Amino acid sequence: MEKKTRNLIFGLFWMLLASSNLCIDGLNIWPMPSSLKYGAKTLYLSKDFGLDTVGSKYVDASSTLKDAFQRLLDIVETAHAIDTNSTYYNPSLLLKGMRVVISSPNDELQFGVDESYKLSIPSSGNPIYATLEAPTLYGALHGLQTFSQLCHFNFTTRIIEVRQAPWNIIDQPRFSYRGLLIDTSRHYQPLPIIKNVIDAMAYTKLNVLHWHIVDTQSFPLEIPSYPKLWNGAYSPSERYTMADAAEIVNYAKRQGINVLAELDVPGHALSWGIGYPSLWPSSDCPEPLDVSNEFTFKLIDGVLSDFSKVFNFKFVHLGGDEVDTSCWVMTPHVRKWLTKHGLNETEAYQYFVLRAQQIAISHGYEIINWEETFNNFGNKLSRKTVVHNWLGGGVAQQVVAAGLRCIVSNQDKWYLDHLDITWQQFYMNEPLTNITNLQQQKLVIGGEVCMWGETVDGSDIEQTIWPRAAAAAGN
Amino acid sequence: MEKKTRNLIFGLFWMLLASSNLCIDGLNIWPMPSSLKYGAKTLYLSKDFGLDTVGSKYVDASSTLKDAFQRLLDIVETAHAIDTNSTYYNPSLLLKGMRVVISSPNDELQFGVDESYKLSIPSSGNPIYATLEAPTLYGALHGLQTFSQLCHFNFTTRIIEVRQAPWNIIDQPRFSYRGLLIDTSRHYQPLPIIKNVIDAMAYTKLNVLHWHIVDTQSFPLEIPSYPKLWNGAYSPSERYTMADAAEIVNYAKRQGINVLAELDVPGHALSWGIGYPSLWPSSDCPEPLDVSNEFTFKLIDGVLSDFSKVFNFKFVHLGGDEVDTSCWVMTPHVRKWLTKHGLNETEAYQYFVLRAQQIAISHGYEIINWEETFNNFGNKLSRKTVVHNWLGGGVAQQVVAAGLRCIVSNQDKWYLDHLDITWQQFYMNEPLTNITNLQQQKLVIGGEVCMWGETVDGSDIEQTIWPRAAAAAGN
Known part of the structure; x- marks a missing residue:
C-alpha cells in the first residue's frame, strides 16, 4: 500500500517524539495545552479505531473532519506497517474510537474563530471511547492533533498505545493570530513545499500562513x-x-489555517515594473513605485480586487517597510509632482500608504502594515490597521498604547533566517513584554515567525523553519 | 483537493525541467533513450487523458500499471491546479489517451527482466492516441516516465502540451543493474524518506535499491x-x-525497483553484539564477528533465512569489506581456535566469507561481495559471486578477466558522500573502461552510486543524492 507522505521533515520530528520510549513519564505534547490531567493506565488503539460524530451539529459536507481524522491515523501509525499482535493486550483496555462533538454547524474560518476544545480519554468503558468536544470545527482539528501526540507505536507489540490514561485536556490558544511568514519572491517555493509547510503548521497549531x-x-x-x-x-x-493560490487557500483552510496575502508597497516592488515599466519612477531609478502615476494606484486596485476573490482572510498585508524615497526626488517628473502637491518625501510615503489602505478597505479588507508606517505617521493610519512589528523589541507597547492592534515579530528573536537564534530564544520571546494593561494586552493579537526567502529554497525551507517555529508556537 | 506530494526535492527538479520554456527546441529527456525521432507539432493533453490497455496480455490485478499511470498524471500536472482554457487549442491536436500494450502477463520482477519499450505519439488521428508497447510491465513503467518528460505545462493556456510531435522512441537500458545504495545504519532513514528515494529512482530508471x-x-x-x-x-x-521491510520491497517492486539487502560481515557488525555479546571476540575487542564461534554462523543462517522470506531479489549482499582481523589474534579464545585449525588471519577471513556465501546459497541467493574479497582470495569465491568494486578504477577489468561478474562503484567517481564530485564527473564515469572483450563486457552487470550515511539524515539525503545520481543514471 502506498501511503501519502505528508510533511516529511517535521512529520519525522514528531514521529520520533511520538514514538519514543524515552519519556514514558514525561509529556510529549506540544504546544502544552492550557490544562491537563492524566493517570497511569495504558490503553491500546483498536485496529478499526473510528470516528463517531453522533450529536455533532457540524455535518462535514466538505469531508474536512473526515480527512483530518484520516491524517490523524496516518500520523499515529508513524509510517510503520502495523501488524498488531492481539495476544499482547487486555481487551478491556482497547480504545475503540473517538466521539467528536462540534457545537457549530458553521465552518467559516475567520479571524478570532473559537479554537478551543476538550479532549477526554477514560480508562474504562465497554468499549472505551475518547470524546472530543469543540465549539467549532477548528477547535476539533486542534484536538485531533493533540490526540495524535498521546499515541505511541510500541515496536514490540506492534500496537499503538495511549499511555497515562485517563486523560482530561482543556485547551485554547493564548493568541488569535499565530503566524508563519514564507517568502516566494526571493526564492520560488514549489506548491508541494508550501503544502508541507501548512501541514506542519497544523501540527503546532499555528493558524496564519503569511x-x-x-x-x-x-x-x-x-x-x-x-x-x-x-x-x-x-x-x-x-x-x-x-488557481494555484486558490488551492493553497483551500488546502490551508482545511487545516484551520488562514492565508494572509502580502503586497509590499511602495518599496520592495521593483519586479512589478518588468511587465509594466511605467510603475517605475524610471528604469534607472525603479523603486519605490511611482507615487506620481495614477496608473500605480489603478493597478493596486486591480491587484487587490483579484486578491479579494481568492484571499478571503479578514486582513491583507500592505507592507510599507524599508521605503527609500530617494528615487522620487531624483526623478524629474516625480519631483515635479511632489512640488506641485506640496509634499516632502515622508509626506509622499504617507500619502502612498494611506491611499493603498483605502483601496484595500474598499475591497473589504482590514490592513496589516509593517511598523515603519506606525513609526513615521502612526496617528494617520486607518484604525483598521494592525501594526506588524519587526525592527526590535519595545514597539508593541507603543502601538497598543496608541490604541492600534499589533503583531509581534521582533527580528532579534523571531526571524527564522537568523540562523544563530536558538529554539530556546524563539521559545522565550514574550509578545506582551512591558504591556500590563489588560485592554492593551488584548490589542496584541499575536505573533509571527518569519522565514524570509533569501537563503532558503525548496530543498531547505522546511529544515530551517522547524523545529524553531514550533518553539515559538509553544509560547 | 489534496494531492499526494511525492518526492519533493527531486520531483521539483523535474517539474522545473518539465515545465521550462527555455528549451523548446531541446530535449528534456533523462536518461536519453536508445533511439528517438521527433517532429515539430504541439499536441495538447486532453483533460480526461486516459489509459487504454486493449490488446495487452498483462491484466494488472495488482493495479501496478493503473497506479503508475495516475502518478504520471500527477507528474505532468507539475503540482499546479489545471484550469485549461479550451479556447486556446485546436481540437484536432488533442492527445486523447495512451494505449499500453504489454506482451507478458507475468509481473515477476527479477534480475535481467526485459525493460525495453517503444513509445510512439503520432501528430494526427481521430482522435490521437499515444502507443506504448513493452514486453513486460517493467518496460512499460519506464515508457510512462519517458512520456512524462515530454509533457510541459503551459502557464498561459493552462494546457499540458506535448511538443515536437510526432515522437518515436525506442529504449532499453545499457546495463541490467543500475543501483543506488542507501545506508540506514550510520543514520536511521525514516520510511517515508526511503519511499521518496524510490520514487525518484523511478524517474531516472534506476532499478536496484541497495x-x-x-x-x-x-x-x-x-x-x-x-x-x-x-x-x-x-x-x-x-x-x-x-513488516516495514516487506512494505519497502513491495513499494519498490511497484516502481520496477529491486531491493538488494546487505549484511556486511564479518567486519562492520559491531552493533550485532549489543543484543548478542557472544558474537564479539570480546567486549574490549568486539569486531569482526567471532569467527571461532559456531553461534555466529547459526545466527547468520537465521538472519538470511528471515531475509529470504522478504528480500526476494536474486542477490543478497554479504559485504566483506574493510576487515581488520587484529581482534581475532588479540583475543585468546579466538587465537587458540586459529591455531587449532591452522589458519592465519587472511585464511580465517576467507573461511568466514566463503562459509557465509554457502549459507546464502543454501537460502537460494546468489551473492554480491565487496571487492576486498576478490582482491584477497578471488579464485576461491563461489562462481555465483558478483564482485562489487569500490576502492578505485581498474578492478572491473580484473574481475571480468577472472570470469566473475562485477558491479562498478569506484568511490572517486560514484560515491555520493564525496561532496566534491560534480555531476559531470558522475556522468563521465565509464563502467567498461579498458574492457574491450564483448564477453567480458557482459560480465559488468552494471553500476551503482553510493549514498553512505555518515553525514546524511532524513533532512538532506534526497538533496545529496540528486541530481548527481541522475547524472550517473544517464551513463
Whole structure:
C-alpha cells in the first residue's frame, strides 16, 4: 500500500517524539495545552479505531473532519506497517474510537474563530471511547492533533498505545493570530513545499500562513487583471496561477489555517515594473513605485480586487517597510509632482500608504502594515490597521498604547533566517513584554515567525523553519 | 483537493525541467533513450487523458500499471491546479489517451527482466492516441516516465502540451543493474524518506535499491529469529519491523525497483553484539564477528533465512569489506581456535566469507561481495559471486578477466558522500573502461552510486543524492 507522505521533515520530528520510549513519564505534547490531567493506565488503539460524530451539529459536507481524522491515523501509525499482535493486550483496555462533538454547524474560518476544545480519554468503558468536544470545527482539528501526540507505536507489540490514561485536556490558544511568514519572491517555493509547510503548521497549531508573495526580486503570482505582472517571475515555470493560490487557500483552510496575502508597497516592488515599466519612477531609478502615476494606484486596485476573490482572510498585508524615497526626488517628473502637491518625501510615503489602505478597505479588507508606517505617521493610519512589528523589541507597547492592534515579530528573536537564534530564544520571546494593561494586552493579537526567502529554497525551507517555529508556537 | 506530494526535492527538479520554456527546441529527456525521432507539432493533453490497455496480455490485478499511470498524471500536472482554457487549442491536436500494450502477463520482477519499450505519439488521428508497447510491465513503467518528460505545462493556456510531435522512441537500458545504495545504519532513514528515494529512482530508471541496512553503528531491522539484534538500534523508535521491510520491497517492486539487502560481515557488525555479546571476540575487542564461534554462523543462517522470506531479489549482499582481523589474534579464545585449525588471519577471513556465501546459497541467493574479497582470495569465491568494486578504477577489468561478474562503484567517481564530485564527473564515469572483450563486457552487470550515511539524515539525503545520481543514471 502506498501511503501519502505528508510533511516529511517535521512529520519525522514528531514521529520520533511520538514514538519514543524515552519519556514514558514525561509529556510529549506540544504546544502544552492550557490544562491537563492524566493517570497511569495504558490503553491500546483498536485496529478499526473510528470516528463517531453522533450529536455533532457540524455535518462535514466538505469531508474536512473526515480527512483530518484520516491524517490523524496516518500520523499515529508513524509510517510503520502495523501488524498488531492481539495476544499482547487486555481487551478491556482497547480504545475503540473517538466521539467528536462540534457545537457549530458553521465552518467559516475567520479571524478570532473559537479554537478551543476538550479532549477526554477514560480508562474504562465497554468499549472505551475518547470524546472530543469543540465549539467549532477548528477547535476539533486542534484536538485531533493533540490526540495524535498521546499515541505511541510500541515496536514490540506492534500496537499503538495511549499511555497515562485517563486523560482530561482543556485547551485554547493564548493568541488569535499565530503566524508563519514564507517568502516566494526571493526564492520560488514549489506548491508541494508550501503544502508541507501548512501541514506542519497544523501540527503546532499555528493558524496564519503569511504569504509574502512578491517583492523586488520576482513576481511569481498571476494577476488576471494585469497579466504582465508575472513577467517579473524568475522563469516561465517559477509561477503560481491564481488557481494555484486558490488551492493553497483551500488546502490551508482545511487545516484551520488562514492565508494572509502580502503586497509590499511602495518599496520592495521593483519586479512589478518588468511587465509594466511605467510603475517605475524610471528604469534607472525603479523603486519605490511611482507615487506620481495614477496608473500605480489603478493597478493596486486591480491587484487587490483579484486578491479579494481568492484571499478571503479578514486582513491583507500592505507592507510599507524599508521605503527609500530617494528615487522620487531624483526623478524629474516625480519631483515635479511632489512640488506641485506640496509634499516632502515622508509626506509622499504617507500619502502612498494611506491611499493603498483605502483601496484595500474598499475591497473589504482590514490592513496589516509593517511598523515603519506606525513609526513615521502612526496617528494617520486607518484604525483598521494592525501594526506588524519587526525592527526590535519595545514597539508593541507603543502601538497598543496608541490604541492600534499589533503583531509581534521582533527580528532579534523571531526571524527564522537568523540562523544563530536558538529554539530556546524563539521559545522565550514574550509578545506582551512591558504591556500590563489588560485592554492593551488584548490589542496584541499575536505573533509571527518569519522565514524570509533569501537563503532558503525548496530543498531547505522546511529544515530551517522547524523545529524553531514550533518553539515559538509553544509560547 | 489534496494531492499526494511525492518526492519533493527531486520531483521539483523535474517539474522545473518539465515545465521550462527555455528549451523548446531541446530535449528534456533523462536518461536519453536508445533511439528517438521527433517532429515539430504541439499536441495538447486532453483533460480526461486516459489509459487504454486493449490488446495487452498483462491484466494488472495488482493495479501496478493503473497506479503508475495516475502518478504520471500527477507528474505532468507539475503540482499546479489545471484550469485549461479550451479556447486556446485546436481540437484536432488533442492527445486523447495512451494505449499500453504489454506482451507478458507475468509481473515477476527479477534480475535481467526485459525493460525495453517503444513509445510512439503520432501528430494526427481521430482522435490521437499515444502507443506504448513493452514486453513486460517493467518496460512499460519506464515508457510512462519517458512520456512524462515530454509533457510541459503551459502557464498561459493552462494546457499540458506535448511538443515536437510526432515522437518515436525506442529504449532499453545499457546495463541490467543500475543501483543506488542507501545506508540506514550510520543514520536511521525514516520510511517515508526511503519511499521518496524510490520514487525518484523511478524517474531516472534506476532499478536496484541497495539497502545497506546494518553496520557497526546501529542495527535498526527486526530479525524475527534473533529478536535481540535490533537492541542495537540507535533508539527504540529508530527501527524497522520486518513488516516495514516487506512494505519497502513491495513499494519498490511497484516502481520496477529491486531491493538488494546487505549484511556486511564479518567486519562492520559491531552493533550485532549489543543484543548478542557472544558474537564479539570480546567486549574490549568486539569486531569482526567471532569467527571461532559456531553461534555466529547459526545466527547468520537465521538472519538470511528471515531475509529470504522478504528480500526476494536474486542477490543478497554479504559485504566483506574493510576487515581488520587484529581482534581475532588479540583475543585468546579466538587465537587458540586459529591455531587449532591452522589458519592465519587472511585464511580465517576467507573461511568466514566463503562459509557465509554457502549459507546464502543454501537460502537460494546468489551473492554480491565487496571487492576486498576478490582482491584477497578471488579464485576461491563461489562462481555465483558478483564482485562489487569500490576502492578505485581498474578492478572491473580484473574481475571480468577472472570470469566473475562485477558491479562498478569506484568511490572517486560514484560515491555520493564525496561532496566534491560534480555531476559531470558522475556522468563521465565509464563502467567498461579498458574492457574491450564483448564477453567480458557482459560480465559488468552494471553500476551503482553510493549514498553512505555518515553525514546524511532524513533532512538532506534526497538533496545529496540528486541530481548527481541522475547524472550517473544517464551513463
